[in-house]
Amino acid sequence: MPAPTLDQVIFPEPVHHNLSRILGDLKRSNLSITNRLRSISQDAAFVEQVADALRLPLIANERCGSWYIDPARKAGSAYFKSTDGHTGQWKFSLRRLNLHLLPLIGENNGIIIVDSTRRGKRMPDALSKTVPTWCAVLNRALFPSLADSHELYTPPNAVSASEASQIAALLPAFVSSFLSLQLDLAPLRAQLGGRPLRPFWVTQEDDLSVLADGPLGAAHRRRDGDGDGDGDLAGFHPVVCCTASRRVVGTGTEAAEAGGYIQGAGDDTENWALGLTAGIFWRWKEDLLAAGEGELPDLIGELVAREDRERRRGEGGVLKEVVKGKGLFVGLLGAEVGEEACVVRLVPKATAREGWVKGKRCLEVGIGKSRAASRLLRDALGQVCEFVLAYLREPDPVGKDAPQKKAVVVLCETGKDLSVGVALAIYCWCFDDAGNVREDDGTEVSFNKAGIRVRLGHIVTAFPEANxxxxxxxxxxSFLMD
Incomplete structure (x- = not known):
């Protein structure tokens, strides 16, 4: 029998297994739901301190940002993706224009965008690169004569000079793609009061008293009439990128301290939250923080079920107009729709095409759920668009009790995905470039990506939550171009 090796003597095989199990148990206990919710609560307190110091409205970069903002102080939501800032994959999103933020920025002389990140990073790519790119693109598009506003500003402690220069080289192409949407820029410029945007960054490593006394603090003093307008921010609106979580240096996909603090605890909720959302957390914050780890799964299940019932009762009737003045709406399944409207319901089950028509103005399209439904949508759009076009071509009703305008309503499970895609197809197929219903004159209509992109730009501008x-x-x- 061979002599045992040194590592077998010091760490026999069973010990290796036990040590691995112990370390795994420790990691799981550190990353518990209890520790996540407590970490979120701590980070939310920091976000409130930032808002108090700078006196600017809080904007949640969804989905993560809403976990760190008390709904009573939340002024809105933004949709800046970290993937658009990943190294070598820089992008200016035409699907997520975030133009709805401009009135808030103009009215308050700035905003604070809140987000977080895991992995021991100082700040998420959405705040260090995506938002700065957005600011630079809008400045160049809206204020072409203000050359001082065209520079790309990035945080030097998170973005290298080399990477910043590579992003800057792409800005002309990003501006061209934005301008290709043919949006009316004058109202956007007016919303900002003629002032361009300037990004700044705040983390828990910063001294908030210094920030309040510096240029960012001067911005709100100038807004309130207490400042002289001098300083680095004179002539600019600050877009403050606030990283809610404290940086924890560690290994692996998540970093947690021995005391239980978890950086970016509100991220990737599908992996830990058991259906809990930011809204439910804030409504039941005290109960959730007071519960023991063993009690949380049942408590969360009960709260999620309760909120879901209330949501279905209260939110089903909310319709969003996605093309201004065209009577084209989207919403959730279950919404009440008037008898005179044309309604397209995208139900989450596959049904035979022969049974889709439920009435002269009602089409119930069964293409299933999620990504499978998105793929099957292409074959359904022809019938959907022709059904809607026939309705739109009907003579307008007359009489004092007749509705003022035709309405087309598209409903799906989320009110933001499939319904928006179908609304886009209807907008392209049924309306010409002047916004009139296409006539039945035998003219062949063709579409291209640029034209479809312009129509999508109209929709996401009218309905920023579209996703x-x-x-x-x-x-x-594929349906429009093939």
Missing amino acids: PNRATLQSVN
Whole structure:
């Protein structure tokens, strides 16, 4: 029998297994739901301190940012993706224009955008690169004569000079793609009061008293009439990028301290939250923080079920107009729709095409759920668009009790994905470039990506929460262009 090796003597095989199990148990206990919720609460307190110091409205970069903002202080939501700032994949999103933020910025002389990140990073790529790119693109598009506003500003402690220069080289192309949407820029410029944007960054490593006394503090003093307008921010609106979580240096995909603090605890909730959302957390914050770890799964399940019932009762009737003045709406399944409207319901089950028509003005399209539905959408759009076009071509009703305008309503499970894709297809197929219903004159109509992109730009500007996934948009493009 061979002599044992040194590592076998010091760490026999069973000990290796036990040590691995112990370390795994420790990691799981550190990353518990209890520790996540407590970490979120701590970070939310920091966000409130930032808002108090700078006196600017808080904007949640969804989905993560809403966990760190008390709904009573939340002024709105933004949709800046970290993937658009990943190294070598820099992008200016035409699907997420975030133009709805401009009135808030102009009215308050700035905003604070809140987000977080895991992995021991100082700040998420959405705040260090995506937002700065957005600021630079809008400045160049809206204020072409203000050359001082065209520079790309990035945080030097998070973005290297080399990477910043590579992003800057792409700005002309990003501006061209934005201008290709043919949006009316004058109202956007007016919303900002003629002042361009300037990004700044705040983390828990910063001294808030110094920030309040510096240029960022001067911005709100100038807004309130207490400042002289001098300093680095004179002539600019600050877009403050606030990283809610404290940086924890560690290994692996998540970093946690021995005391239980977890950086970016509100991220990737599908992996830990058991259906808990930011809204439910804030409504039941005290109960959740007071519960023991063993009690949380049942408590969360009960709260999620209760909120879901209330949401279905209260939110089903909310419709969003996605094309201004065209009577084209989207919403959730279950919404009440008037008898005179044309309604397209995208139900989450596959049904035979022969049974889709439920009435002269009602189409119930069964293409299933999620990504599978997005892929099957392409084959359904022809019937949907022709059904809607026939309704739009009907003679307008007359009489004092007749509705003032036709309405087309598209409903789906989320009110933001499939319904938006179908609304885009209807907008392209049924309306010409002047916004009139296409006539039945035998003229062949063709579409291209640029034209579809322009129409999508109109929709996301009118309805910033719209979130059609890539597969949905691919189905729409395929239907219109093939």
